[in-house]
Amino acid sequence: MFLKxxxxxxxxxxxxxxxxxxxxxxxxxxxxxxxxxxxxxxKADKAGLEFPSAEALPKCWLDPHYRIDF
Numbered sequence: 655m656f657l658k659x660x661x662x663x664x665x666x667x668x669x670x671x672x673x674x675x676x677x678x679x680x681x682x683x684x685x686x687x688x689x690x691x692x693x694x695x696x697k698a699d700k701a702g703l704e705f706p707s708a709e710a711l712p713k714c715w716l717d718p719h720y721r722i723d724f
Contacts, residue, residue, distance in 0.1 A: 656687070657703045657711075664688065665706065669695055677718040 666684035686693035
């Protein structure tokens with residue numbers, strides 16, 4: 655799955671979708687895409703990622719307490 659890094663605006667390929675969907679994981683392994691060059695796998699904060707359409711990631715992917723009202 656490709657997402658966009660909000661800081662650089664570049665596309666990243668998520669390497670582990672389970673970690674992306676798990677709200678208890680704050681980081682996910684990604685590869686930055688730069689033309690024909692594929693970057694090394696690095697950790698990226700999920701809070702700094704969004705869909706390529708600039709839509710935010712679902713809250714249930716980021717917050718383990720998304721159903722709890724305080």
